[in-house]
Amino acid sequence: MAEHTDTPGSGHPIEAVLCRFLDELKGLTDVATWTMDATTTTRVVALGARVGAGVAELEARSISHAETLDLPGAAQCRDVARWVQRTTGVTGRSARAKAKLATGLANLEPTRTATARGEIHAEQAQAIANHVAVLDDEKVSAHDQARAETFLLGEARHGHDADALATLGHAIWERLDPEGADEREARALEAQEERARRRTRLTMGDDGDGLTHGRFSIPTAAADAFRKQLHALAAPKHVRAEQGAGAYDWQKPSADRLGQAFTDWIEGYDPAQLPKIGGLTATVVVVGDYDLLRGKVKAARLETGTKISPTEYLRLACGAGIIPAWMNASGEVLALGRKHRFHTPAQRLAAIVEQRHCQHESGCDVPGYLCHAHHDIPWAQGGTTDLRTTTLYCPFHHARVHQPGHDPTRT
Structure with missing residues (x-):
């Protein structure tokens, strides 16, 4: 003070x-x-x-x-x-x-x-x-x-x-x-x-210790509906069914119970019900490799770059709205050939998993799910819609890549 x-x-x-x-x-x-x-x-x-x-x-x-x-x-x-x-x-x-x-x-x-x-x-x-x-x-x-x-x-x-x-x-x-x-x-x-x-707002920030903190301001009518949904997930019948007898020991859901219900709500939401983002459903991709299948204890990650434990990886891989991606020893996802002019959702997901963000040499870090899938060899010139010849660029840099005489080393 x-x-x-x-x-x-x-x-x-x-x-x-x-x-x-x-x-x-x-x-x-x-x-x-x-x-x-x-x-x-x-x-x-x-x-x-x-x-x-x-x-x-x-x-x-x-x-x-x-x-x-x-x-x-x-x-x-x-x-x-x-x-x-x-x-x-x-x-x-x-x-x-x-x-x-x-x-x-x-x-x-x-x-x-x-x-x-x-x-x-x-x-x-x-x-x-x-x-x-x-x-x-x-x-x-x-x-x-x-x-x-x-x-x-x-x-x-x-x-x-x-x-x-x-x-x-x-x-x-x-x-x-x-x-x-x-x-x-x-x-x-x-x-x-x-x-x-x-005045509706939502902010989130990672504290570097596995927790993300946030604040939100939403219309009260929407908050009433949200509260009711969380209470349903934290209700005695649901909790006992999920966690077994004796798991419910409170009269009113506490802050930690509601926080867990919020997490369950996010992980259980069907991404097919959401608008597409970057040509894909808003699906979380969890990435591991063959070593995890063989029982080796090592970190996995989300396509956003966030690292997770192998236990959390296996848990998420079993959840709704989660896509597990297995990589080969070189960290690559298998490509598709010249079947489609436009990249398929599977190819876009694979590109996001591998590249994670815009690949422009300026160091652009726009997330992959907001990027365009670019043909390194143009389709009109015989190029294939193949993952090996696909590069993610944000809309800003994608437009510049197609400009005549573009120098990729400059923004």
């Missing part, structure tokens, strides 16, 4: 209070919590939440002021969230959330005041701001926006958490315009679904 100044440098009351608060917290470092009884512990947890809300509001207000002073611009940061991240040392995700709260509270004085006093949590304040912002996008009058804020703020004070406020926010028009509520709700849902489609 970024360093702070224990004594006020400017004498400003906000800075002074925060520094005194930090000093007071230091004094509590060695105070044992076991000395509190159940009632006191409950009150302390609730007080901690209220103090946290007040600090979050003060931080949000200060972030808004930093933007007014153009501190992000002076620090050459691309936006205020990046400036917050740089100033505080929090993650980009946390910094964006703080900046979003600052924006949300800037024009919602009742909600800001309630947060500052610890009457509602920062996440409740954000939920209120989110729904008032939607009303603003719909050109709703300032009067009706104020009515909506008052309603949601009252519900927050009565104990509705941020999720409940989100549900109430969707039905806000029942209070603002009872007669037109249904039509407005339908339009609002259409707009929400369109926003969700635009």
Whole structure:
């Protein structure tokens, strides 16, 4: 965490209070919590939440002021969230959330005041701001926006958490315009679904230790269907059938059970149901050699280059949607002759297994499944559709290979 100044440098009351608060917290470092009884512990947890809300509001207000002073611009940061991240040392995700709260509270004085006093949590304040912002996008009058804020703020004070406020926010028009509520709700849902489609994302990254981590944002309706499919794979009947009696020992699928169900879902999906990619079904090819058949312990691999154990290779080779490829001692797949003008799916798979990526001499690493199969000897000149005379090129380099006078050593 970024360093702070224990004594006020400017004498400003906000800075002074925060520094005194930090000093007071230091004094509590060695105070044992076991000395509190159940009632006191409950009150302390609730007080901690209220103090946290007040600090979050003060931080949000200060972030808004930093933007007014153009501190992000002076620090050459691309936006205020990046400036917050740089100033505080929090993650980009946390910094964006703080900046979003600052924006949300800037024009919602009742909600800001309630947060500052610890009457509602920062996440409740954000939920209120989110729904008032939607009303603003719909050109709703300032009067009706104020009515909506008052309603949601009252519900927050009565104990509705941020999720409940989100549900109430969707039905806000029942209070603002009872007669037109249904039509407005339908339009609002259409707009929400369109926003969700635009914001749909998925990222994945290999950690180098056999695990790939990812994050995704998908429309909630699709997530409901996905969750139901994973629960079906993690259901007691299915798990017992797959793993035997006694394998099911939980009431609700845990994160690790759902993760395994997700893996089962991927490996069991029929690639024939997917659109083709590079002229082929989206099929994983696992590659081994004759030594594995003879029981030698050595690594196998996927056509993507990922290495796997022989045990995993044999397991995948038995699965649906998986093609095992056996190589000869030279690592070659047998070729087909001049039967077809275009490369067959089997030939394309073989080329992907052997070459793995674009073969242009510039070092292009576009994956093989996104490449074109190129005849080294043109078909019109008597060339065969043969694996030995087939080279994978990405579309960019394939076009250049066919240009007159092309030098393969240049991109």
